[in-house]
Amino acid sequence: MYFKHELVIPNDDLPYKLFVFEGKEGNYNVAKHWHRSIEIFLVLEGEIEFFINSTPHTLVQGEFILVNSNEIHSINAPLPNYTLVLQIPHHLLEAYRESEYVLFKTPTNNKDEAIKSLIESLYYIYSEKSYGYELELKSYFYKLLHVLITKYKLEEVDSDTLKRNKNLDKLSEIINYIKRNYKEDLTLEGVAEKFAFSPTYLSRIFQKYASINYKSYLLNVRVEFAYKELCNTEATIGEIAINNGFPDSRSFSKTFYKRYGLLPSDYRKEMKKRQKSAIH
Template sequence: MDINRMQKTEYTHEIIMPNNDIPFKMFLFEGKDGNYIRNKHWHRSVEIFALFEGELEFFLNEASYPLSPGEFMLVNSNEVHSIHSPRKNMTVVLQIPLSTFERYYTDERFIYFTHSSKNQDEEVMRLIRDMYETYAGGQTGYEFKVQSQFYMLVYLLVSKYRETEVDEEMLKANRKLNKLSQITEYMKENYSQELPLAQVAEKFHYSPTYLSRMFQKYAKVNYKTYLDNLRLSHAYQDLMNTGYTIGMIAEINGFANSKAFSKVFQSRYGMLPSQFRKKQGEL
């Protein structure tokens, strides 16, 4: 399978790993159909977004990184990022557990990779394309071939892209985001319930003011916006994939009412949920 064929035929073939055969995750980007925004978030894994067709725009720590076909974006552990996918695209995403790089940690179980272009960028893209095609093919021994390609990719990351000098501010942000991750995991589990800032702060033994400042300074987003974005991501899927009414979608995803849901949705997508659903039905 060559890359042109992959671009034309694999949009609907979404692969999500690991199963029991691969030590990482690989899948087509969820915003592959375009008109999609993934808001500010962070995680402990290292992510690579390899763009083969279309366009993406990344925002990392307030800086913008537009991607064109043949380019990739590497997102470090605990690096706050958001993604804008205006049009249909073919993007393969790899999520690599942070523990993969354990032997190469600097301080505080920390490793950092550069965003600067390297001479090996083309090889990285070729490896990711081949890994995806090999796994999609599923032929005898595919898992061994994919893993050999994966470890070649990891070798390039630690030998060519790793930064060995990290400053104290970067380490401090990493510590704070680790703490915030415990809080956001709780929010992800309870997003459909009322989650006032004071209640969440009390649960994690912070003052509301301190927790609010943590979100703003280290997550680069305020608490309410993060919660609205979390709820909106689930509501978006319900809007796309169910026949629920707008009011029902608002209720089951924690919005006060359909008006509150519509306001957040319109600010993000430039149209009301009902208009968006109608437009999708016309495609």
């Protein structure tokens, strides 16, 4: 299992992302991943299991957890829950950066009435969108940032954490480049040269921080995009392969089978059967 990088995109009309956790029905897992945004999970009903750098945290009703930029985390939600998630782009806190990063401590007590009330209010105001809601949102959001900065901000950051954050920042840039250019011929040597790294160094940071080698990561990105094209178009298997950076249909089919357990042609047949059954 490799660690995925998540690109956080704020809500269209907000400078941050605010939503209800998609695992609210239970029986839901989010694999290990990281992103550059700061993230708060607030459980209002039920419970979830949260892991930060493999350290477990069980959150129950009224409790929250704070995830730093570039912290590797995962979630297990076996039971129904109602959880609000707030993702704050790190640049919104640049003014309070005394070292290279603004980092927060993981609270020993996961209950904070001020944070709970502010996030609930943000979600309610945003859902209602009554006249002048934009100004009210700004007011509550800045109050929340004030609580985070004055109560939870780390004054000192150890050298190992700084090094890990620098390397994950570099890896984030590289991964975003790969996702934009996955259709091209992206050799390890070519990508390393673009970012002024040696191929050995680039290979090492992929293995260390994403738990996957460069070639396998690139194939995973390509097969994920190819999967969407397979499901949503009538393009041939050969066309899908070429459209998504594979040299030929054989290479695509091999990678697809390894990921999904079926050849792409068989997967498409099964998908069409399910669609017909759903109609009838």
